[in-house]
Amino acid sequence: xxxxxxxxxxxxxxxxxxxxxxxxxxxxxxxxxxxxxxxxxxxxxxxxxxxxxxxxxxxxxxxxxxxxxxxxxxxxxxxxxxxxxxxxxxxxxxxxxxxxxxxxxxxxxxxxxxxxxxxxxxxxxxxxxxxxxxxxxxxxxxxxxxxxxxxxxxxxxxxxxxxxxxxxxxxxxxxxxxxxxxxxxxxxxxxxxxxxxxxxxxxxxxxxxxxxxxxxxxxxxxxxxxxxxxxxxxxxxxxxxxxxxxxxxxxxxxxxxxxxxxxxxxxxxxxxxxxxxxxxxxxxxxxxxxxxxxxxxxxxxxxxxxxxxxxxxxxxxxxxxxxxxxxxxxxxxxxxxxxxxxxxxxxxxxxxxxxxxxxxxxxxxxxxxxxxxxxxxxxxxxxxxxxxxxxxxxxxxxxxxxxxxxxxxxxxxxxxxxxxxxxxxxxxxxxxxxxxxxxxxxxxxxxxx
Numbered sequence: 001x002x003x004x005x006x007x008x009x010x011x012x013x014x015x016x017x018x019x020x021x022x023x024x025x026x027x028x029x030x031x032x033x034x035x036x037x038x039x040x041x042x043x044x045x046x047x048x049x050x051x052x053x054x055x056x057x058x059x060x061x062x063x064x065x066x067x068x069x070x071x072x073x074x075x076x077x078x079x080x081x082x083x084x085x086x087x088x089x090x091x092x093x094x095x096x097x098x099x100x101x102x103x104x105x106x107x108x109x110x111x112x113x114x115x116x117x118x119x120x121x122x123x124x125x126x127x128x129x130x131x132x133x134x135x136x137x138x139x140x141x142x143x144x145x146x147x148x149x150x151x152x153x154x155x156x157x158x159x160x161x162x163x164x165x166x167x168x169x170x171x172x173x174x175x176x177x178x179x180x181x182x183x184x185x186x187x188x189x190x191x192x193x194x195x196x197x198x199x200x201x202x203x204x205x206x207x208x209x210x211x212x213x214x215x216x217x218x219x220x221x222x223x224x225x226x227x228x229x230x231x232x233x234x235x236x237x238x239x240x241x242x243x244x245x246x247x248x249x250x251x252x253x254x255x256x257x258x259x260x261x262x263x264x265x266x267x268x269x270x271x272x273x274x275x276x277x278x279x280x281x282x283x284x285x286x287x288x289x290x291x292x293x294x295x296x297x298x299x300x301x302x303x304x305x306x307x308x309x310x311x312x313x314x315x316x317x318x319x320x321x322x323x324x325x326x327x328x329x330x331x332x333x334x335x336x337x338x339x340x341x342x343x344x345x346x347x348x349x350x351x352x353x354x355x356x357x358x359x360x361x362x363x364x365x366x367x368x369x370x371x372x373x374x375x376x377x378x379x380x381x382x383x384x385x386x387x388x389x390x391x392x393x394x395x396x397x398x399x400x401x402x403x404x405x406x407x408x409x410x411x412x413x414x415x416x417x418x419x420x421x422x423x424x425x426x427x428x429x430x431x432x433x434x435x436x437x438x439x440x441x442x443x444x445x446x447x448x449x
Contacts, residue, residue, distance in 0.1 A: 016269035023235040023276045033413045036311045038085035040320035045096040046290040054094025056144030060110040069327025075127035081341040085134035093182030095145030106145045125169040136174030142182025150189035166205040177214035195243035219277040222258035226283040226306035231409045232314040233263020238273035281310040284320035291322040297336040312416025356445035362432040373422035376448040379415040382441035390434040397427040
């Protein structure tokens, strides 16, 4: 977690700019940004109850897969379709635990699955190791079953569960904290989550773990519909992070994760603490998060558009694939994922440029191969020097004549420009129209057919 703090007594754009340039990603954030695409897997009691949010009163006997849950399939499909990791719902809001926990009876040990000896977390950890896929856990802070919820003892209970998961299952790359209260307000209960203690526990047990969503490493994009911002900044006010909000003492209202502007200098100048906090889009292959037999996967067009907008918009793409009651991805879902992989691979299969050159400060030149038609442009900043580009233009020339122009905004760690139709050209110029700091640090300017 990188927070840059300096007192700002009034709106001061220059000071805001200087501070923003000091914010850079941690090694764990850089590794996730490079990965870009990874799986969410929602599976558990709700798979069998047919609900999205359980009540916590379900009988553990309801969890009864007829076959051994095929975690190997989950990890294998992730590997085959380009997802570098899996984040798994070890416990959702109803509080049912999918590992052999000592903290509660509301768990897989009291289900008929494998005569109460099953451990989906253990099996998935072994499968991820087998296929070279990283593993993370969704451990809902909300818990509609726990008798301790709404009391001081609940934070002890949660940390005990967290300790089990981060001690017994090998290297865990991410802890994903849903911000929902899990319907508990309807039960007349509310819990003050001790986030600081949760994070200290996690980092003590797994020093390199990412703390996502409610945590300070990865930010929710603000919706579950894969809607992305035109300008996505990774440097934002620290109070955007839910777990840091209660420490905020400033006069300006704290921005929310749903706000359109989270990183302009005008906005940053109202606050005195900044955070490198990249946006993550959580999106489901189905309309629901858990498996429902009648739901069909989203169209290839929608999934591809979400992928390109997210990873090509300075964001991270967390795509949910829900297993069925037998603990398997449906064949129709696997087919759609493979179609997505094929379409993405085709987009970036033919690289038309070998390198780019800086011509003047703020201008770069890429020369496509002879008789090329450019359809996609990939841009990346070297974010070791923070995120700097505020706006840019792409100018396409053929035989000295400008034949097309595209105007863009931010670049960040990943920017894809997809043209409406291919452009025949012999030169492409990238012009940086506005940026932070004196210099620009560009890592990639690539042309694809």
